Amino acid sequence: MIGDDYDPGATGTPTSCTEPLPCLFCGAPEFVEIHEIWGHEFMLQTCCEGLHQQIVQDMDDDPVWARALLRRLKIEPLTGQRLRRVVDDGCVGMILDWQLQLGSASAGQVRRFIARHHAHCGIPTAWRFHRAVFNGRTLMGVAIVGNPVARALSGRGIVEVNRLCIRRDTPAALRWNAASMLYGWCAQEAERRGFQKIITYTRIDEPGTTLVASGWLKEAKIRGRGWHSTRRPRSNANGWIDKIRWSRALHPRSHSEPPPRRSETSCEASMLTGWTTVGSVFGFTPA
Numbered sequence: 001m002i003g004d005d006y007d008p009g010a011t012g013t014p015t016s017c018t019e020p021l022p023c024l025f026c027g028a029p030e031f032v033e034i035h036e037i038w039g040h041e042f043m044l045q046t047c048c049e050g051l052h053q054q055i056v057q058d059m060d061d062d063p064v065w066a067r068a069l070l071r072r073l074k075i076e077p078l079t080g081q082r083l084r085r086v087v088d089d090g091c092v093g094m095i096l097d098w099q100l101q102l103g104s105a106s107a108g109q110v111r112r113f114i115a116r117h118h119a120h121c122g123i124p125t126a127w128r129f130h131r132a133v134f135n136g137r138t139l140m141g142v143a144i145v146g147n148p149v150a151r152a153l154s155g156r157g158i159v160e161v162n163r164l165c166i167r168r169d170t171p172a173a174l175r176w177n178a179a180s181m182l183y184g185w186c187a188q189e190a191e192r193r194g195f196q197k198i199i200t201y202t203r204i205d206e207p208g209t210t211l212v213a214s215g216w217l218k219e220a221k222i223r224g225r226g227w228h229s230t231r232r233p234r235s236n237a238n239g240w241i242d243k244i245r246w247s248r249a250l251h252p253r254s255h256s257e258p259p260p261r262r263s264e265t266s267c268e269a270s271m272l273t274g275w276t277t278v279g280s281v282f283g284f285t286p287a
């Protein structure tokens with residue numbers, strides 16, 4: 001049990017109270033403040049070990065209270081970040097889940113990120129535009145948008161989310177909503193640039209929940225290539241799996257960037273061509 005002066009809703013901060021209550025554990029004036037913050041971890045400083053253990057226990061039991069307490073202790077002005085939640089990551093304990101923010105990243109950063117976290121799909125050599133999403137200062141994911149890899153779809157005012165990559169090596173809580181923020185941004189940016197439609201693909205065994213929630217529609221089923229073939233090595237595992245093509249209609253107000261002509265083939269070097277242009281295709285004529 002923590003003294004009433006730690007009620008996060010109370011006015012004034014515990015550390016600024018002129019007459020703090022005596023600590024139930026050590027009898028000295030109750031004291032708690034943020035001692036250190038690094039990335040998604042933090043350390044509290046208290047008047048005594050007893051109070052520290054009690055606060056940690058209470059934070060674990062009630063994450064909403066935990067967030068309110070850290071806000072009372074000025075964690076947001078201290079870090080310049082907005083705190084989304086405090087969550088137990090099941091390993092180091094309570095971690096700071098910051099409000100996600102879209103931000104910029106260099107093409108080199110994007111390539112390195114995909115190479116590290118999405119290597120099975122290969123790294124495209126060129127694309128039109130991209131965006132990154134951050135949790136605090138942690139780069140959580142990237143999305144890149146380019147011309148449709150299936151040549152039958154190019155030259156029609158369509159762009160494609162060629163890659164959307166969210167890292168999986170951090171606690172799951174940190175990536176909550178990251179994919180839908182990126183999908184939302186891709187559609188918005190494509191619309192702003194004058195495109196009529198945006199598409200993307202998922203493996204048939206992926207539920208596509210994020211896309212459905214973001215207003216995308218299932219458009220076609222694309223059969224993975226070459227189950228029968230014995231000549232090609234399985235260098236790209238994804239090429240062998242059926243895909244779903246998703247789309248979202250856009251309503252551009254102006255055409256600030258004209259739709260690509262068929263001759264613009266900057267994305268043809270993408271590793272995805274394996275399954276989009278060679279395989280049997282339902283819903284449209286293969287290139």
Ligand SMILES: [Zn+2]
Nearest residue numbers: 023026047048
């Ligand atoms: Zn104490």
